[in-house]
Amino acid sequence: MHHILFFGDSLTAGYGLKNAKTESLPALVQQKIDADKLPYHVINGGLSGDTSAGGLFRLDYWLNRPIHVFVLELGINDIIRGISPQTTYKNLQAIIDQVKQKYPTVKLALMGMEIPAFVPGSFAAEFRTIFRKLADANQMAFVPFYLAGVAGKPHLNLPDMLHPSAEGYRIIADNVWPVLHGLL
Template identity: 50%
Template sequence: MMMKQIIFFGDSLTQGYGLRDPAKAAFPALIQKRLDEVGNGFNVINAGLSGDTTFSALNRLKSVLKMQTDIFVLELGANDLIRGHSASDVEANLQHMIDLVKHDHPSAPILLLGMELPEWIPGAKAAGYRNIYTRLADKNQIHLVPFLLEGVAGIPHLNMFDGIHPLAEGYEIIAKNVWKTLKVVMETMQ
């Protein structure tokens, strides 16, 4: 029997940017470790690419979707905000990705990993970002982790000097956050 596969598709937060050994310490690797412990036959693919925006990720999604995909985990949007892309473009790009996954792998559940903006970011642009992930999850009836960096963002000892990328200790918390919902997703498949 072929092992089931979970694709983690995202940016540097998925890839594990700055970690000494992302293959062991990024949150997809920590999820793989948990899956191995519970022995349910899932293999994790880390398809994170540092610097990816929803625009650049769209260009590489087709090649990623050629892989066996039993669960698709989508984490993107932070770099779009940093680069000043409009919330409506980000939402449209994420929707397009969700549509492509559903088209190519109709039976694969999708888990969306949300981003939140710090409250101190002002203006209409920030307001537009605040509900993207909840809207997409509701509209597409997909699973959602509302804030990937819950319990990690803004906590200096859990993040690198840049204040954006988690350290290994931060990724441990992120993996626990994602695992709670991913477990539910896997249960719906049985």
């Protein structure tokens, strides 16, 4: 059995869902894997509120088991907290480096995040580019915008308009699955 680690924040953990064990993205991907009878087990390593620095700090715990596919979804809490895009980039690269060092043959996927285009300034513009740069530099499978088709749509989000509903996660899973399936 091969292991897929989804490593992220509340968007991985399934914050606010009635049953994250069946409705979060990692759970939905496991359902797709099972339907295709693929020999993979998905692990949800999401922690609500986590930043890239927090992820780097807690990474060792998650690397104490064999990992064959590593899916990285971190960074949006950095922007919410005003952490510089350079620092976010550096932390995410350090996470990728540690994973590759421990598991040289691991397959990597990056879930990109975007700030709405109406947010002005170089800070927002710089943040929008870090995920593509990381994916290219590390030859990672890449989903340019994790929340594509869901962000800003009230009926696909919880009342906070930050976290997807169960219906929103089904759309995300349909968007992410082709990229992940290509790695498997």
